[in-house]
Amino acid sequence: METTTGTEHQDIRASVRELCNRFPGSYWQECDQQRRYPEEFVRALTQAGWLACLIPERYGGSGLGMLEAGIVLEEINRSGANAAACHAQMYTMGALLRHGSEEQKQRWLPELAAGRLRLQSFAVTEPDAGSDTTRIRTFAERRGDRYLVRGRKVFTSRVQHSDLLMLLARTTPIERVTRKTEGLSVLLVDLRQAGGRVRVSPIRTMVNHETNEVVFEEAEVPVENRIGEEGRGFRYILSGMNAERILIASESLGDGYFFVDRATAYARERVVFDRPIGHNQGVQFPIARAYVQLEGARLMRDRAAALFDRGEEAGAEANMAKYLASEAAWEAANAAMTTFGGYGFAVEYDIERKFREARLPIVAPVSNNLILGYIGEHVLGLPRSY
Amino acid sequence: MKIVVTVKQVPDPNSPQRLDADNTIARDGDVVLDPGDACGVEIGLRLKEAHGGEVVLVSMGPERAREAIRKALSMGADRAVLVTDPALEGADVNTTARALAAAIGSESPDLVVCATESYDGSTGMVPPMLAEVLGLPQLTFANHVEVNGSTVSVHRQTEDGYQVVEAPMPALVAVTAGIAEPRYASLRGIMAARNKEVRTVGVADLGLEVPAPAETVEGVEDAPSRQQGEIVEDDGASGVERIMALLQAAKVI
Numbered sequence: 001m002e003t004t005t006g007t008e009h010q011d012i013r014a015s016v017r018e019l020c021n022r023f024p025g026s027y028w029q030e031c032d033q034q035r036r037y038p039e040e041f042v043r044a045l046t047q048a049g050w051l052a053c054l055i056p057e058r059y060g061g062s063g064l065g066m067l068e069a070g071i072v073l074e075e076i077n078r079s080g081a082n083a084a085a086c087h088a089q090m091y092t093m094g095a096l097l098r099h100g101s102e103e104q105k106q107r108w109l110p111e112l113a114a115g116r117l118r119l120q121s122f123a124v125t126e127p128d129a130g131s132d133t134t135r136i137r138t139f140a141e142r143r144g145d146r147y148l149v150r151g152r153k154v155f156t157s158r159v160q161h162s163d164l165l166m167l168l169a170r171t172t173p174i175e176r177v178t179r180k181t182e183g184l185s186v187l188l189v190d191l192r193q194a195g196g197r198v199r200v201s202p203i204r205t206m207v208n209h210e211t212n213e214v215v216f217e218e219a220e221v222p223v224e225n226r227i228g229e230e231g232r233g234f235r236y237i238l239s240g241m242n243a244e245r246i247l248i249a250s251e252s253l254g255d256g257y258f259f260v261d262r263a264t265a266y267a268r269e270r271v272v273f274d275r276p277i278g279h280n281q282g283v284q285f286p287i288a289r290a291y292v293q294l295e296g297a298r299l300m301r302d303r304a305a306a307l308f309d310r311g312e313e314a315g316a317e318a319n320m321a322k323y324l325a326s327e328a329a330w331e332a333a334n335a336a337m338t339t340f341g342g343y344g345f346a347v348e349y350d351i352e353r354k355f356r357e358a359r360l361p362i363v364a365p366v367s368n369n370l371i372l373g374y375i376g377e378h379v380l381g382l383p384r385s386y
Numbered sequence: 387m388k389i390v391v392t393v394k395q396v397p398d399p400n401s402p403q404r405l406d407a408d409n410t411i412a413r414d415g416d417v418v419l420d421p422g423d424a425c426g427v428e429i430g431l432r433l434k435e436a437h438g439g440e441v442v443l444v445s446m447g448p449e450r451a452r453e454a455i456r457k458a459l460s461m462g463a464d465r466a467v468l469v470t471d472p473a474l475e476g477a478d479v480n481t482t483a484r485a486l487a488a489a490i491g492s493e494s495p496d497l498v499v500c501a502t503e504s505y506d507g508s509t510g511m512v513p514p515m516l517a518e519v520l521g522l523p524q525l526t527f528a529n530h531v532e533v534n535g536s537t538v539s540v541h542r543q544t545e546d547g548y549q550v551v552e553a554p555m556p557a558l559v560a561v562t563a564g565i566a567e568p569r570y571a572s573l574r575g576i577m578a579a580r581n582k583e584v585r586t587v588g589v590a591d592l593g594l595e596v597p598a599p600a601e602t603v604e605g606v607e608d609a610p611s612r613q614q615g616e617i618v619e620d621d622g623a624s625g626v627e628r629i630m631a632l633l634q635a636a637k638v639i
Contacts, residue, residue, distance in 0.1 A: 048573060064573075
């Protein structure tokens, strides 16, 4: 991995900000109202190389670490934009990078790095299996040199803007494995060749985020598209979870700083009863409290990223960073809503849109309650609570 | 083709502008690459992409100006020369043009690209003076630049359109701020900028003598605040004539 300095972090922040400045609030308002994918924004990020920052240089990326990737996403969300439209292009390839064969990496990573191939959809959750991942029922049956996939996934994001989809499926029925974490495999599904065998139904949500129900009807996947060994997919998926937590934490930090930036500016200029409303403790303290919590969350994100980048165990820190950052962002969102008063509900101020968006990371990709369960069990040694 | 682009670090136009006690521009706050110069860098890079060669940045300023240079290197320029020397602090346009000319002259470029004026001083004097000192033809107010063989031609913006002006190279072109949208630094560009050369030179290296400034700012006063205007009531008779007279007196019509 490349090592970077504070100077380069500043350059990364400045350059991402500059790019984001070309996509003002009005752009995001329009995308939000029309439920439109921010194609132009994603193209600009791709062309500038930001989405390939985690891909090693030998495959055409920049070979940067989780901290730098986090800084990129943080700055995107701090600008008022929403990185969720494309963040997965950054990290979904992690399973391929860590567990794929050299041939697979040569085949896909340079195309992903160049932005010619999009791998930003990851199908795990099912209607009857969310956090309890080993209960998934989607089954990939081996038939010679291919798998036939049957099953139903839900909340699968960005399928309509992906060429490849990373799929977790059972390859051995749960009744026939000794541990329920066994018998799961990771397949890369080429959606361009799926024909009518992969049926995608959009799910409309309270934010402008493309997510879907995906039904596999005997979809064929060549065996050479399996990542790693058959039956060991659950481990491969887990190793990518910490990366995802750190990056989602970074987006929440960005959201939180967005609210604090906007609320602070508004509290300074909005005059009521002959003085700026920021004079009032009832306005000022919630913003300050949110800022304190954000700064604390940022330290945990930095620590989690540093551990991850050194190849050390980062599970607890990555989870805690995601917990702290998403809660701090939500605190900041409420502080901004209070500060803006009625204007916070007006679309043109961007607060209501970001408010809706900032609520999501408390629930997904993992619920904060499950993070508490994880900390209770694995850090504090308490009985498993779930 | 070797292209020199002059770049300058200026106080962030989005921050309040301040002066030091000696009436020179305070440069200790937030600073950025001059937005006009970023357009110059963009033109330099486009010409290089079309014709091959090298884009060399030349800047004058304090050591801190490296930050602005790094930004331009991240955009894709190849290397940079920073003229920096305590003797050049508070330099006027004459000294600035001579110092830049000394650094640029030793590069023997085919084309020198400048912004029409800086965002901070806004004198617009340096590009023409630089061309004179270097003995180069100058094409100013360019909002379009083309190179054909050994000739450079520009669209020279005027009040009611543009003139097509050309000159043999080497030449100096001063571009307008609206000529092209500067590219942002890509991640690859930022990483590559780390290994690009930034050579610093002082007045001794350039064999320069720095005269006392020919021009200094002796005093600065705020612009007078706007006075209350005259309100003309429409009385159905003389109001229109009164307004016409006022507008004519103000030479508006």
